[in-house]
Amino acid sequence: MTKPKTSSTECVHAGAKPVELSGPIITPIVHCAPFAFDSTAQVIEFQEGRSDRRQPEYGRMGNPTVVCVENRLAALEAAERAVLFSSGMAAITSLLLTVLKSGDHVVMTRDAYRRTREFTASFMKKFGVDVTLVEPSLCAIESAITPATRMIFSESPTNPYLNVLDVEGLGRMGQHRGLLTAVDSTFATPFNIRPIEFGIDVVIHSATKYLGGHNDLIAGYIAGRQELLQPLAEMRSNLGGICDPNTAFLLERGVKTLALRMERHNTSGQALAEFLEAHPKVERVYYPGLASHPHYEIAKAQMAGFGGVVSFEIDGDLNRTSRFIDRLELPHLTPSLGGVESLVEQPVVMSYWQMPRDEREKLGLKDNLVRYSLGVEEIDDIVSDVAQALDGI
């Protein structure tokens, strides 16, 4: 027998064949950057759009795992197409950069995730895009529209006050005015509302939240019609904020239990909101499922449920509210929401601590506001923990 002699060529290529799939029911994770062609002729056919091949030449433009997950998300949203990004913010910023250009104007609701508002007000402004922040109502939105307006952007429900928009009315307004309507539906998920079915052009999600559902990934997506999503997919190829295949896989795995989790979030959210509303140490509760909520009727008409985020104001100042939070034993003290674990935060401390108080107040953010994101723990445990924390202050 001769001594073995393994060459580098063998190490790289020996026995390598493209995977032949034989019906795995789980989407495979394809960790791959370049996707090969058989011939130059095939490259040219692909470049000219004449081939059946759908896989682009490079993973930044599209990855098979990511595409499988995008197809599922599109189906859940009743949309023609979904495009996945490396974060909710990558989704939002890519959308703004796709739709707008220097000289354009966008109407955005004031009650919104801080980073979305800041990106529009500072970064987009730097590049010549104007924004008007308005109260989350159709009236306020309509009166802010100018001849330069190209887009209306709102969350529904909003963060952190859970304002709910009449999305059907918003969709109609957009169609009537010829403006693109975009709704960030992160707090609702497609389980509670599918904004596309109400005539909204594009729906946005931080999939980090309920869609992933396990506090273990960062991702975002946008769903809508193919004609709107194709330029967005091209923008993603250009700006490069893509979702990696491993994250896409985890997201799909999370989505399988979305309905189970959302049912629990909806019933637990309602129960906690009702408990808090009846409690003497709580000044005010914001939850669209309460009859006292200003948008209760429209929320009930358009949504299947109201999710697991309950915001409320403690009867007391900043420090008393912090004491309440620090007494809670069950939820983790951390930003984010939508996971199986309950999370809690005091927005002015967690997200707005650097902002002067008068500016915080201009945004309507009160020192005694608490945002509680219910997980899927037993509701009795959640409520009794909140009760003991309230009793202790």
Next chain:
Amino acid sequence: MRLKTRLIHHPGSVCEHTGAVSPPIYQVSTFKQTGVNRHKGFEYSRGENPTRRVLEQYIADLEGGVDGFAFASGMAAISACFMQLRAGDHIVATEGLYGGTFRVLSRVFERFNLTYTYVDTNDQEAVERAFQDNTRMLYLETPSNPLMVITDIGRMAGLAHSRNALVVVDNTFMSPYLQRPLELGADLSVHSASKFIGGHSDVIAGLVVTKDKKISSGIKQIQVSVGGILGPQDSWLLVRGMKTLGVRLRQAQESAQAIALWLCSRSEIEQVYYPGLDGHPRAQIHRRQADGGGAILSFRLRSSIDVDKFLTSLEIWTLAVSLGAVESIITQPSRMTHASYPSELRERIGVTDHVVRLSVGLEDVDDLIADLENGLNGAAS
């Protein structure tokens, strides 16, 4: 410690909690705080993730920068650099930039009133002519893609700094193993880490390294608000890939040098573009600022050669975009990486259909040359 040692022993290479010699993958979005705003430096993974931080400190250490930033792709990293500017600003950039960079400037940033001029960035007079009152950035690729034109980073950085412009170098072709732009005077170094740094064709990622804290804060702002971040799994794969960056690149470079010399001897080849060749017009400059010619080279086939036939007759070379992998990759830039260029501009900068780019991998160099030889023999008419 020397670079090859720092490739193995780097900040975060050993987990301080367990002693694991491979950093753990923190698959997590959010971090528990012990009291309001009392945490261990991690709040939310878009801002900071422990696995990503190991990678970011690793690349900053290798490139001699203060901070590193990991992005979802090289284009997300490059876009973050352009997002440091504002409407009305102007960029001077290397002629023949990577097609993706060209595309993001023309299709995205142009709409937001960023303007740019492409020049041969080693031609001092041309660069000075291109500078305007509103020029805020000099963006360099050296060697350039695909024709391997060399720019003197130190000299051009001096010129740009005297005009108050930031200097960005796309260091993808060289990697920190061969060239460290910040040490040469650049302010930012960017990478498509999908290439040599990852090295295995299995990750899409980008990196930015900054020279000072002020620049870091601008990049950090974009990373966290635009959100084109790299996930923990891919961060870990890059760290894994970087351990072998030195051995991979040394081998690939040695093979590239041999292939370049062999191509020079072939009558089917009109010109070879490789800065490791003595005949390269700017070989001296390149040698001063880099530790070798690298593993990428391009060549121009004579017009009598059937390019399609040549490309499709190869057996070991993979016809694909991308580069810097263990597999040797062959690309026709005019129809693949530079397809976004208008054809007249492509012609002007010399990226015609007869230009072929090689990314030399780790196969046996004799096999690689034999494969090219078969291809050339069959394609000569």
